[in-house]
Amino acid sequence: MSTSTHIASTLDHSRQLSRSTDATSFERDFPPSVPTGPPKNIIIFGEMGVGKSSLVNLIAGKKLADTSSKAESCTFAATPHPVTVNSQPFVLFDTAGMNEPQNLSNKKEARDAFVDAAKQAVQLISKLDREGGIALLVFCMQGGRVTRSMQHAYTFFVNVLCNDRVPVAVIATKLETEEDMDGWWEENKELLDRYGVASNGHACITATTGYKGCYQERYDQSRVKVHKLLLELSAGDPYKEPKENWVTRLVLHMRRILPPAFTDRELQKKLVKSCGLTESEAKDVVQSIRKEEKIKKKGGRV
Template structure:
């Protein structure tokens, strides 16, 4: 989930469709699913790229990205979480967009903020270094048992959104961002021998489903191939 004029977020573990849902508040939030499946076939890869392209175009049209919200349940950082972090923060946004960490499932903690004190070293040793964080619960519980903590959590998240929204947005270059996403999704999710990628199928996907002009699609494929050679 992201924030500002436009925003983007990676959740910890969902199927890799890169479907996004917009939440129109005072800021625009785009809730995106993350990576879950360890491998993907050619059709799934192309579907994921179409969703990625739609998301990136939406972000550009809304004026850029002010921040990333990386949401995770309290616990240990899994390999899937690390992949999501790298895909969205390092590769898609090239570490230029500030990332805020949202830790959930803390309604039973005596003090929700203590979780960060106890687990900060583990989070940062896993390579996730946010500019800010919140420790929250997202439920009110049976008979509103956690309502006070829920309201406290709501206030924390709103303050975080304001902090990120006050920053200057990072501009979105659709071609560059999409080329990086194409390459990294394939690297993460598709076994080298399992992807029957053909240039013609990629070209059809880019022109018919992503609505790119043929010359732009050809140029994009050339950029992806050049990145592969240089990798």
């Protein structure tokens, strides 16, 4: 199923969900349940400073994630945080903020940036591969700020990492001063569409209680909205695929966004030495990359 078809099939229902935010309706829609299997993995991603770590803390109901981390322009570092929502176990992967990659003119810097990014990305993939795949992507964005560089993060996680096969929730933060937080979505949905940001559901929230708790009520409502969204959209089977396919797509993408840094031979060595792939996994990845890049040069599909 294509992303847009997949998205269209659940969109209406998720809109209804995001309207009712009181605790009673939450209990009606999601009565207390018993855990139904291993934790589901949710990846929270978005630009730097949009409120990803604050969102983790809002979901958890306590401070798990550090909200003052520094980020680089192209990094795939992710910190896992186990949480429980309505008795269901989840692991929230709080990713480092991602902005557009810088132009690295220095060859050594370009090579280092490539190796760092590849290492972190392969670590993330290996963990997800071992631990049940990906159930849901959460694209965290700052309400009032729709930018081109947010497309970079969206493309990486939705199209490249998950091959358009994982449901996407959009969560817009920092809306506590809006008269109607949910109104933000109606005002911005066409713009998001133009930027290619498709989703299966959304929530317009605040992830801060504010000075002396002045936004506590809106914070509590936000927590209910986010919990509903997560439970609803993560209900399907998690997405998983052979690790080599995952890594191939990722390295191909990185070769497009970062300056060409390595020959195929060097890349194979780096995938083993720095990224922890086995010799045969690295060989398969490089061969697939070569094949895909040849197809692309001839004007075919990648």
